[in-house]
Amino acid sequence: MSSKLGAGVTRTDRLLSDARTIRYYDTAGQVRATADKREKGEQPGIGELRLDPLVNEWVAMAAHRQGRVFLPPKELCPLCPSTGENLTEVPEDNFEVVVFDNKSPSLRPPQGDWALPDMAGPDTDTGTAAGKCEVICFTADHGHAFKDLSTERIRVLLEAWMDRTRELSKEKFIHHITPFENRGEEVGVTLAHPHGQIYAYSYIPPKVSRMLEVARKHKERTGKVLFDEIVAREIKDEERIVAQNKHWVAYVPYAARYSFEIHLAPKVSVADLSELTTEVADAYPAIAKEVLQRLDGVFDIPMAYIAAWHQAPVREGRDLLRLHWQITSVRRAPGKLKYLAGSESSMGAFIMDLRPEQSAAQLREVKLT
Amino acid sequence: MSSKLGAGVTRTDRLLSDARTIRYYDTAGQVRATADKREKGEQPGIGELRLDPLVNEWVAMAAHRQGRVFLPPKELCPLCPSTGENLTEVPEDNFEVVVFDNKSPSLRPPQGDWALPDMAGPDTDTGTAAGKCEVICFTADHGHAFKDLSTERIRVLLEAWMDRTRELSKEKFIHHITPFENRGEEVGVTLAHPHGQIYAYSYIPPKVSRMLEVARKHKERTGKVLFDEIVAREIKDEERIVAQNKHWVAYVPYAARYSFEIHLAPKVSVADLSELTTEVADAYPAIAKEVLQRLDGVFDIPMAYIAAWHQAPVREGRDLLRLHWQITSVRRAPGKLKYLAGSESSMGAFIMDLRPEQSAAQLREVKLT
Numbered sequence: 001m002s003s004k005l006g007a008g009v010t011r012t013d014r015l016l017s018d019a020r021t022i023r024y025y026d027t028a029g030q031v032r033a034t035a036d037k038r039e040k041g042e043q044p045g046i047g048e049l050r051l052d053p054l055v056n057e058w059v060a061m062a063a064h065r066q067g068r069v070f071l072p073p074k075e076l077c078p079l080c081p082s083t084g085e086n087l088t089e090v091p092e093d094n095f096e097v098v099v100f101d102n103k104s105p106s107l108r109p110p111q112g113d114w115a116l117p118d119m120a121g122p123d124t125d126t127g128t129a130a131g132k133c134e135v136i137c138f139t140a141d142h143g144h145a146f147k148d149l150s151t152e153r154i155r156v157l158l159e160a161w162m163d164r165t166r167e168l169s170k171e172k173f174i175h176h177i178t179p180f181e182n183r184g185e186e187v188g189v190t191l192a193h194p195h196g197q198i199y200a201y202s203y204i205p206p207k208v209s210r211m212l213e214v215a216r217k218h219k220e221r222t223g224k225v226l227f228d229e230i231v232a233r234e235i236k237d238e239e240r241i242v243a244q245n246k247h248w249v250a251y252v253p254y255a256a257r258y259s260f261e262i263h264l265a266p267k268v269s270v271a272d273l274s275e276l277t278t279e280v281a282d283a284y285p286a287i288a289k290e291v292l293q294r295l296d297g298v299f300d301i302p303m304a305y306i307a308a309w310h311q312a313p314v315r316e317g318r319d320l321l322r323l324h325w326q327i328t329s330v331r332r333a334p335g336k337l338k339y340l341a342g343s344e345s346s347m348g349a350f351i352m353d354l355r356p357e358q359s360a361a362q363l364r365e366v367k368l369t
Numbered sequence: 370m371s372s373k374l375g376a377g378v379t380r381t382d383r384l385l386s387d388a389r390t391i392r393y394y395d396t397a398g399q400v401r402a403t404a405d406k407r408e409k410g411e412q413p414g415i416g417e418l419r420l421d422p423l424v425n426e427w428v429a430m431a432a433h434r435q436g437r438v439f440l441p442p443k444e445l446c447p448l449c450p451s452t453g454e455n456l457t458e459v460p461e462d463n464f465e466v467v468v469f470d471n472k473s474p475s476l477r478p479p480q481g482d483w484a485l486p487d488m489a490g491p492d493t494d495t496g497t498a499a500g501k502c503e504v505i506c507f508t509a510d511h512g513h514a515f516k517d518l519s520t521e522r523i524r525v526l527l528e529a530w531m532d533r534t535r536e537l538s539k540e541k542f543i544h545h546i547t548p549f550e551n552r553g554e555e556v557g558v559t560l561a562h563p564h565g566q567i568y569a570y571s572y573i574p575p576k577v578s579r580m581l582e583v584a585r586k587h588k589e590r591t592g593k594v595l596f597d598e599i600v601a602r603e604i605k606d607e608e609r610i611v612a613q614n615k616h617w618v619a620y621v622p623y624a625a626r627y628s629f630e631i632h633l634a635p636k637v638s639v640a641d642l643s644e645l646t647t648e649v650a651d652a653y654p655a656i657a658k659e660v661l662q663r664l665d666g667v668f669d670i671p672m673a674y675i676a677a678w679h680q681a682p683v684r685e686g687r688d689l690l691r692l693h694w695q696i697t698s699v700r701r702a703p704g705k706l707k708y709l710a711g712s713e714s715s716m717g718a719f720i721m722d723l724r725p726e727q728s729a730a731q732l733r734e735v736k737l738t
C-alpha cells in the first residue's frame with residue numbers, strides 16, 4: 001500500500017511479523033516488498049494510567065518495558081536495515097526514513113470503547129495507558145547524526161513527521177502528539193542509531209496543559225496569541241537570535257532553563273506540523289541543520305540534547321498554542337552536565353547557569369564548516 | 370551568640386571571613402570561638418529572575434555560579450572541619466551539625482525595599498533573584514551517609530531544619546522554604562561530604578504553586594485537606610507502605626514517578642517543620658534512617674536520590690499544604706538510571722517503569738542490618 005505525500009515523498013506501509021506497521025518514506029520509487037523474517041512475536045499488554053493527586057497529573061505505568069537492549073554494537077543494531085546476519089526492525093536492506101510502531105510502547109491503542117476518567121480525585125484515578133508510540137529512523141547510516149543529514153533527507157523527515165501528525169490526529173483516543181529526538185547517553189539514549197520517537201497521548205500532557213491555561217488567560221485578557229507575541233519580542237530584542245531565514249527564526253528564549261536551549265519557530269505561526277505550507281516546510285531543513293551544527297560547535301563535541309516539537313493539542317486550544325521546536329541540552333560545559341536536582345526536580349524551580357544572551361552569542365560565534 | 374533549641378540543642382552563630390553566617394548546632398556544650406582564618410572574600414552580586422512566559426514560571430539566572438569545585442578529595446573537602454592544612458567553610462576542628470550561608474548562592478537576600486513584580490506578561494517579566502541559599506552539613510565525618518548517622522544525630526539535624534524554617538519564615542522576602550539533600554554523582558552532587566541545602570524562595574516555586582491550586586480546588590469542593598486524604602488512602606490501601614511507627618508513615622505513592630520513590634509523612638499533619646511537636650520530631654530519626662537503609666538495600670548499592678521536605682508556603686495556603694519528605698531515586702536498576710527525556714522533560718508526562726506496589730514490596734523485603 002503506497003500513497004503520495006508532499007515533497008516528492010511516497011509512503012509504503014508493510015506489516016512486521018508481530019503485526020506492527022512499518023512505514024517507508026521514499027523519494028526514489030523504491031519497492032518495499034521484503035517480508036519481516038523474524039519469528040512471530042507477541043505484543044505486550046496495555047499499561048495503566050494513574051492520577052498523581054498532589055498535582056492532578058497522569059503518570060503512565062509501563063512495567064512491561066524492562067529488558068530493552070542497551071547500546072548494542074552496530075552489527076546488532078535493531079534500527080539498521082536488515083542483513084542476512086542481523087534481522088532488524090526494518091526488513092529492507094536500505095531505507096531513507098522509516099516509522100514503525102514501538103516494540104515496547106509506554107502507550108498503546110485501546111481496545112473497543114475507551115474513555116479516560118475525569119480527573120475527579122481519589123475515586124476515578126486510574127485508566128488504561130492509551131495512546132501510541134512510534135519510532136522514526138532518520139537514515140540507514142548508523143554513524144550519522146541529525147546535523148549530518150542532507151537537507152533533502154531532513155525534508156523527507158519533516159514530511160514524515162507531518163504525515164504522522166495528520167494520521168494520528170484522526171484517532172479519537174489521541175489528544176496530543178509530540179515527535180521528539182533524544183540524543184546522547186547523557187539523556188538515556190540506549191540506541192546510537194540516529195532516530196526519534198513520536199508519542200501520541202490520550203491525555204493532554206502536564207506541560208501542555210499548563211501552556212494552554214496560560215495562553216488562554218492571555219487571550220482572554222488581551223485578545224492575542226501569546227506565542228506570537230513571544231516570537232515578536234525575540235525578533236525585536238534581537239540579541240538572543242541564533243539563526244533565521246525568511247520563514248523560521250531560532251532563538252535562545254528570554255527565560256531559558258538550560259545553558260543551551262534553542263527554540264525554532266515558523267515566522268507565520270501554525271497550530272501544528274500538519275498545517276505547515278510547502279514553502280515554510282521547504283525552509284526548515286537548512287536552518288534545522290544549522291542550529292544543530294551550532295550546538296555541536298560550541299564546545300566542538302557532540303552535545304546531548306532533547307529536541308521536541310511542541311504542537312497544539314489535536315482537539316482543543318488550536319487557536320492558543322503554536323508549533324515550535326524546542327532543543328534543550330543538558331550539557332553546560334565540556335565536563336559538566338545540568339542536573340535536575342533539589343530545586344528543579346522537587347520544586348520545579350529552575351536555576352540557569354548562563355545568561356541567555358551569552359549563550360546565544362556563543363552559538364552565533366560558531367564557525368560553520 | 371548562643372541560643373537554646375529543642376532536643377537539648379544549642380545553636381551558636383559565628384561570622385565567616387566574608388561576613389557569611391555559620392550556625393553550629395551542638396548537644397555537648399561546645400564553645401565555638403574559632404575564627405575563620407581564610408582571607409576576606411567577596412560575595413557575588415544578586416542574580417536575576419526572569420518569567421518564562423509560556424508557563425508563567427520564574428527562572429533564576431545565576432550566572433555567577435560557574436567555577437564550583439568538583440568532587441575534591443577528602444583532604445581538600447570544603448565541608449570538613451578545618452585543619453592546619455585545609456581551611457574549610459567550618460573554622461572549628463569538629464562539629465555536629467552546621468548550617469552556613471552558601472558561598473555561591475542562586476538566590477540572595479535583596480537590599481532595601483524589594484518586591485517581585487506581578488506576573489503580568491512581557492512588560493513585568495524580570496526581578497532580582499531574591500531568597501536565601503544555605504548549606505547544612507550532617508556530620509564532620511566525610512565518609513558517612515545520612516543512613517549511617519546515629520538517631521541522636523538525625524534528631525539534631527531535624528532540630529536544625531526546624532530552626533532554619535522558623536527563622537527564615539520571619540524574613541518578609543521569603544515565601545517558601547525547601548530543605549533538601551542531593552546524594553550521588555548521578556544527580557550532580559559535586560561534594561561527597563554528607564550535606565544538604567536549604568533554598569528559601571522569594572516566590573512560590575512552580576511545583577508548589579500547582580499543588581496549592583489543586584489542594585485549594587479540592588478544599589472548595591469537599592471541605593477537606595487533600596494531603597490528609599492521600600495519606601489516609603495509603604494507610605487504608607496498605608500495600609504501598611514501606612515502614613511506619615506511631616507518628617510517621619512511609620509509602621511509595623499510588624502514582625509514583627520514579628521506580629524508587631518514597632514519601633514520609635507525619636500521621637497528624639502539620640503545615641511545616643516549625644509546627645512539629647517534640648513527640649513527633651522524636652519519632653522521625655528511626656524511620657528516616659530505616660527508609661534510607663531500605664533504599665540502599667534494594668540493590669545493595671548506594672542509591673542516588675533527592676530527598677526534599679515539602680512544606681506549606683510561609684504566608685499562604687497553610688491550611689492547604691502539608692509537611693512531608695519526598696525521596697526520589699533516579700536509579701531503576703543496578704546499571705540503569707531513569708532519565709527525564711522527551712516525554713518527561715518536554716511534556717512533563719512521566720513514564721514509570723515499575724508498579725508502585727512492586728517497588729514497595731522490594732523496599733519492605735530488604736533485610737536491615
